[in-house]
Amino acid sequence: MPPGGLRGPPSISHKASSTLSLALHELATNAIKYGALSCPEGKVGVEWSVREGMLHLDWEESGGPPVAPPTKNGFGSRLFQEFVVSDLDGYTKLDFDVSGVRCNITARL
Numbered sequence: 026m027p028p029g030g031l032r033g034p035p036s037i038s039h040k041a042s043s044t045l046s047l048a049l050h051e052l053a054t055n056a057i058k059y060g061a062l063s064c065p066e067g068k069v070g071v072e073w074s075v076r077e078g079m080l081h082l083d084w085e086e087s088g089g090p091p092v093a094p095p096t097k098n099g100f101g102s103r104l105f106q107e108f109v110v111s112d113l114d115g116y117t118k119l120d121f122d123v124s125g126v127r128c129n130i131t132a133r134l
Contacts, residue, residue: 033073037080038134044112045082045132048105052084052128055102060126061089080115080132086125094121 037045053062053069061067067089073082086092102119109115115132
């Protein structure tokens, strides 16, 4: 994935757009507050593809401060993860690697 870039098909279903907007907003907010976008060198790469009716989205932060797993998930993170499961029959994986947060979302379109 190119750091600091976007890559993927041009559109998704209307049903998925609200839930995915919430997820991307939460990830971006946390990146600005605590992650890669909290410093000038930080970057975020977002890449997605659609295969067999499933969206596969990858969020990857780099160049930010060292990351430590949170002691508890915040409300926004819990909310978007629950919506991906309940609304889109999907799942999420958050990885708090020391080099940057990664999030993988798989959802039915």
